Amino acid sequence: MxxxxxxxxxxxxxxxxxxxxxxxxxxxxxxxxxxxxxxxxxxxxxxxxxxxxxxxxxxxxxxxxxxxxxxxxxxxxxxxxxxxxxxxxxxxxxxxxxxxxxxxxxxxxxxxxxxxxxxxxxxxxxxPVGGGVPFGLAPRTVVLDLGPNVDCKPRQFVQFAALGVAYARCLLGIAEPRVGLLSNGTEEGKGNRQTREAYKLLRRSGLNFVGNVEGWDIFAERADVIVCDGFVGNVVLKFSEGLGAALANWLGEKLAGLLPSGEREGLVSELRGLMEVExxxxxxxxxxxxxxxxxxxxxxxxxxxxxxxxxxxxxxxxxxxxxxxxxxxxxxxxxxx
Structure with missing residues (x-):
């Protein structure tokens, strides 16, 4: 059968x-x-x-x-x-x-x-939260929320983390996902009022919480699940997509005349794809x-x-x-x- x-x-x-x-x-x-x-x-x-x-x-x-x-x-x-x-x-x-x-x-x-x-x-x-693996340069990093929830209470960051952990286990096969809270610094006291309160709750959550992470940590594999509100998440997502397009255009111009057009277009397309999700x-x-x-x-x-x-x-x-x-x-x- x-x-x-x-x-x-x-x-x-x-x-x-x-x-x-x-x-x-x-x-x-x-x-x-x-x-x-x-x-x-x-x-x-x-x-x-x-x-x-x-x-x-x-x-x-x-x-x-x-x-x-x-x-x-x-x-x-x-x-x-x-x-x-x-x-x-x-x-x-x-x-x-x-x-x-x-x-x-x-x-x-x-x-x-x-x-x-x-x-x-x-x-x-x-x-409910919209999230997933938005960046090709971080193919095993879950980021959420990516848009729907622009204003969040501290306890909702914890909900996002629990949802993201289940996603990472089921769809990425990560046994014990590490959770990071996206902030403007790694120290415990960094962030705004909501994220500072969320930090305290995440520390009590029983999840594998590694603390605050910064934007560059998304690509450094410091955490498997990164939580933020939808306002921040969507800005990060759209910035990454725009940066990918800008870098792809720049690379295409720099390689013009140096590589055959087919090879050049392949590299440009690959770079663009690494920065986009769809x-x-x-x-x-x-x-x-x-x-x-x-x-x-x-x-x-x-x-x-x-x-x-x-x-x-x-x-x-x-x-x-x-x-x-x-x-x-x-x-x-x-x-x-």
Missing amino acids: GQKRVKVAVDAMGGDYAPVEIVKGAVQAARRGGVEIILVGPLARLEEELASYDWKGLPIKLHDAPQFIRDGEPPAVALRAKPNASVMVAARLVREGEADAALSMGHTGAVMIAARWAFGNIEGVER ERIGGGPLLGVKGVMIAGHGRSKAPAVEKAIQQAKLAVESHLIEAIEAEWHKVRQAIRN
């Missing part, structure tokens, strides 16, 4: 290049094997896109969702007006047991709302909700979509949600004492 396929509900209408690149990436993932794809979106649009592929023998199903979130629509308002939007339907399929995981490259706010509505939060987790891993799970929802980058094209589907498969097969619940339960008990 073959291994059971993981069923992934894919929001075909989410992202800058939807549905063209989403469908293309889903077909590639189906061909790779190990997953069953449920493409969610307006049926006529899905059939139109799939007409370009020989997909009839592939593990792909279509699920009609007549509505979707358009660019510029406020997600909370749009989702109230469109209960059958593709991202909501994809999450609903997981809640109803028709899929094991959902995936969307759409607006992060809409993805978060859909996941919280469909799954609910893990008990005691106040805010082409490497495609997306990451929203942590803290009671179901697997992968949120991808809006600029994702087919290779990133395929990799995000593989992330969904790995999250399901590694029992990520159960691991998060167990880790958070231990930490919650520790900081109560």
Whole structure:
């Protein structure tokens, strides 16, 4: 008997290049094997896109969702007006047991709302968090939050740490992840009021807390899980992406005339890829909700979509949600004492 396929509900209408690149990436993932794809979106649009592929023998199903979130629509308002939007339907399929995981490259706010509505939060987790491994130069360093939670209370940093530890164990295979608190210095008294209070809680958490870390420590492997609020995390993420693009452009100019164009473009592309996340891993799970929802980058094209589907498969097969619940339960008990 073959291994059971993981069923992934894919929001075909989410992202800058939807549905063209989403469908293309889903077909590639189906061909790779190990997953069953449920493409969610307006049926006529899905059939139109799939007409370009020989997909009839592939593990792909279509699920009609007549509505979707358009660019510029406020997600909370749009989702109230469109209960059958593709991202909501994809999450609903997981809640109803028709899929094991959902995936969307759409607006992060809409993805978060859909996941919280469909799954609910893990008990005691106040805010789900968006995080993962954002930097190719630090391929085993988890950073969270990366955007959704810009104002955080000290205890929420501890929640982020517990979620990140479970992620590092399940998806990266790190047995005892080290936790660092991103700050403006390594000394215990550094940081603002929130991070100083978070430091005290993290020290009591029972996690493998190594103290404050600075920005350069992200790339120095001083910690496996680095926690910060979403404001800081998103600034770090966007700065890194911008720096990667600037360095790639600079390198291309310096190497012009020194190397053949193909070799030069390969080096420039490799450098750019090391500083960006979407082409490497495609997306990451929203942590803290009671179901697997992968949120991808809006600029994702087919290779990133395929990799995000593989992330969904790995999250399901590694029992990520159960691991998060167990880790958070231990930490919650520790900081109560």
